[in-house]
Amino acid sequence: MNERILRVMEFDKIIDQLKDHAATSLGKRLAVQTKPSVVMEEVIQRQKETDEASQIVRLNAELPLGGISDIRASIKRSVIGGSLGTDECLDVANTIYGGRQVKDFVGKLEETYPILEELVEQITPLRELEQLIKSCIDDHGYVMDSASQKLRSIRSSIRTYESRVRDRLENYTRTNSNMLSDAIITIRNDRYVLPVKQEYRGAIGGIVHDQSSSGQTLFMEPKAIVDFNNQLQEASVKEKQEIERILQEITEQIALEEAPLLINIEVLSDIDVMFARAKLGKQMKASMPKMNDNGIIKMQQARHPLIPKEEVVPNDVEIGESYTSIVITGPNTGGKTVTLKMIGLCTLMAQSGLQIPALDGCELAVFQHVFADIGDEQSIEQNLSTFSSHMTNIVDILKKVDDKTLVLFDELGAGTDPQEGAALAMSILDDVISRGARVIATTHYPELKAYGYNRENVVNASVEFNVQTLRPTYRLLIGVPGRSNAFEISKRLGLDNHVIDQAKGLIGVDTKSVENMIASLEDSQLSAEKEYEEAHRTLIASEELHQNIRNAWNQYEQKREALYKKAEEKAERALAKAREEAELIVDEIRKMKTETKLKEHEWIEAKKMLEEAQPKLRQKQNDQQPSAPAQSKKEIKAGDEVKLLKLNQKGTIVEKVSDKEFLVQVGIMKVKMKRDDLQPLGKQKQTYEKPLTTIRGSNYHVSTELDLRGERFEDALLKLEKYIDDSLLAGYGKVSIIHGKGTGALRNGVKEFVKKHPRIAGQRSGEAGEGGSGVTVIELR
Structure with a gap:
């Protein structure tokens, strides 16, 4: 693509918006270099990348790119033997950390994103280098005492x-x-x-x-x-020399990791630009276009990307299948030039991997060349007239046009004698169309209104004008040439009827026929659009009615199932009560066994007959849920409650022995059961992790540490109060409260609480091995 077409289409303004959405300096620098590609495979790959990022952006998931910076200059200096400063070393460490954060972020996504996953696979964590830098330099760029034993001594x-x-x-x-x-x-x-x-x-x-x-x-x-003072100066010099030695050592380690660091930077740049394209698409309410190399453009409700959404008028555009050229006629300020630029700019955006502001299902072509002759670009220095300037540009275009070209002509043939200009415009269009190019041209010439009816692969179009309000609507009408509307406008402005009638008598019969035909076509199209809108409304109402009926049916099914379930539960309770009474009777009769002649096996048989007398209750049937056999195959895990079908008992899964066998807790016993003999009950017993450190006292098991990090302030104080009570009951003499450093609000709250508690003898901050100021140690009495 030549630079002139990018300038005419104002592509640079799109790139400025893209750059603003990049999160890092790396991404901004790469975004500025974005250019349309003419390679089909490359364009499709870019669109897929943008689509993947868009799916994540729609989930409001923010890619963690903080701290990443362009460290290529620092890497280069380290390789050639230079020594990096503390800030440069920190930038390297932060960039390594940022790359690892991005890698972890992608790894935690629930859905699969092949392109993004393949990119982050190339990121090398380099933990050792990051830890080396962080262990020597703090966040403010100060080389810490721990950097070396010699520095600590100095x-x-x-x-x-x-x-x-x-x-x-x-x-x-x-x-x-x-x-x-x-x-x-x-x-x-x-x-x-x-x-x-x-x-x-x-x-x-x-x-x-x-x-x-x-x-x-x-x-x-x-x-x-x-x-x-002299001794102090000498020590300061030694300190400086030791710091330089440490930084030189770190620099050498950075130089050794040159290759993976450069790959990390390149990958992070690509990912940043991917998400910048996605964010720009979200801002424009754009969609991913389907790309082709057949010169086909199909866009519904397409909008000019640089016109505010509340002002722009969406239009449908189609070219490349039934026809390869569109000739747009209509009044000035009607939106013809805006339509041309919208088509050209959307094409350039699509070939750059950007989504376009149109409805889903849009389709655009990959063109080898996009040419445009738009606006008055006459050169005063070259002493060229408007016509000469346009013709110079058109001559240059005609030298390069082929069947992989999109050509946009604005006011073709303007600036000269109307008859000659119209003839020249038709001749130029014939030449470009014959080469198989896709052409969209705007014109004022009435001769071109009939052009589309006399040529194959050409269709007329116009921008709609409202005669009642005397304003353009900016709607593009495909298949209808524009008409001048001069008589209607003059009449509404107050021109006498006899003057208008006399003017009508002066125009030719052919012109009247064309104008009448155009008016008829406009009426037919407006009528068809109204009928389409009415049909669309009817369709929407039908779909709503269908959905309401479906919802009502589902509610009926749920209510019916609820009634069945209620009846079954009532029957089960009655049967259980009857079984208990029967058991009591059987036990009483067994006690009198010595007075009867019945044998034990007869009692067992009688009990079995009683159990078999229980009616089988219907299984719940629901179209929205799996059947009972399907439910029984539901995945179960440790902690799930299950029913042991053969024993008719409830139990809890202790552990999974194999895919077909589980260890189940039933009362005080543990038994191994096959998977087919277990039915999940949809419940899970709450389990608690065993504290790392516990002390037995007063029949309590309470940890000697309480971790409040991440808790809300009020919730943290409630937990602390309960924990102190539990620790006192457990008989502890000393406990630790972990509140972290953070802003200090939670730490101050804990200390205030401790001061006021009557059963706390004292408090202190944790020592180095206990967590430092992030921990408060409490003595109980």
Whole structure:
């Protein structure tokens, strides 16, 4: 695609919007480079990528791209032997972390997204490099003491020297405060000094490093602390050298991971742009077009992407099957040029992998070339007229047109004699159409209104004009050429009827016939559209009625099933009661067995006959639910309640032995049962995880730690109050409350609660091995 067509179609404005939706500097830089592709497979792949991202965006799932930055320059410097600064190293660590977050995010998605999954598969986590950087540099870019044992030792000595210097200087401020302009210790040239009054310079003695603007105060380093300051300076130099060594070591490790880091950056850039295209599509309420290489364009309710949704008028556009060319006629400001630009811009967007603002089911073609002659581009420097400027552009277009080309002509043949211009326009159209190109042209010439009726593969179209309001509606009417409406407009504006009648008599018979034909076509189309809308409303009403009937039937079925179930439950209760009474009677008779001649097996047989006398209740039938056999095959897992069909008992699944055998808890016994002998009851007993650390006391099992992280403030305090009571009942002397650091609100709330509780003897923050300030240790009494 040449740059001129991108400029004429205002494609750069679409790219600006795309860039705004990118989340990272990497994505923004790649978005700006977006260009239409002329390779069918590449366009289809881009559209599939955008569609996958759109599915995730519709779920309001936010891709975690925070912290990712363009670290390619830092990687390059590390490879050529340079040393990276702390901020650059942090950017590398944060980018590695961001890549891992994206990988985890995609892995947790419930649906399958093949393209996205294939992309994140290329991301290398590089945990060791990230941990190395994070263990040496904090979030503010400060190299921590833990970076090396030597650095820890150097900083320890620095703190010792600083302490000695301050002690000496503070002694000066206490004993010689009258000689000082202010009793403070300050720093000049990286050395600790005192603000000494000018007249006491000799009394203090030492080195002058600076003076105030008035000259009345000298910043002096007393002789007694010169050696200490020197030692401090030497330690500071060693500290700087050690930091440089640590950063150089980190830089070398980054250089070793050059290849995976660059791949990570490339993949994250592609993913960012994928989601930027999806977000832009959501903003435009766009849809994914079906792409073809046959020059077919079909769009319903297509909108110009750069016109606000509340102002734009949607239009249906179709070209490439029944006809390959459209000639649009109509008045100025009627929307002809907007229609041309909309078709061209949507084509360029689709070939760039962007979705288009039209209804679902739209179809667009992949063109090798898109040409446009739109607007007045005459050059004053070249002294070209409007007509000459257009013809120069058209000549250049005609040199390159083939059957894989979309050509857009605006006011073809304008700027010269009407008859010659119309003849030239028809000749140009004939030439372009003969080469198999797809052509859409706008014109004012009345001669071209009949053009579509005399040529194959050409159809007329117009932009609708409302004579009553004297305003264009901006609706595109395919198959109907535009008419001038001059007489109707003049009449509504107040021109006398005799003048209008005389004008009508001056126009030719052919012109009258054409105008009458156009008017008839417009009336027929409007009538057909009204009938279509009426049929559509009837269809919608029928579908609503059908849905209401279906809902009513489902409600009836549910009510019937509920009544059946209620009757069955009542019958089961009656049978259970009768069985219990029969058991009592049997037991009483067995006690009198010595007085009778009946044998034991006769009692067993009688009991069996009693059980078999129980009627079989109907199984629930519901079109919306699986039948009983299907339910019995429902997946069961540990904790599920089941019915043991052979024993007629209820139990709980303890564990899965195999696919066909389970261990079941029945009362105090555990038995192995086959899967076919178990029926899920749709319930699951609540289970609790065993605490990591428990202490037995007063018949309680309570953890010595309570984790409140992630709890709402009020809920956390309620849990804390109950936990303290349980811990007291368990007889604990000390417990730990884990509240995390965060904003400090939960930590402060816990400490306030602890202060007011009468059974708490004391509290303290956790030590390094206990969780630090994220934990409060409580002593109970």
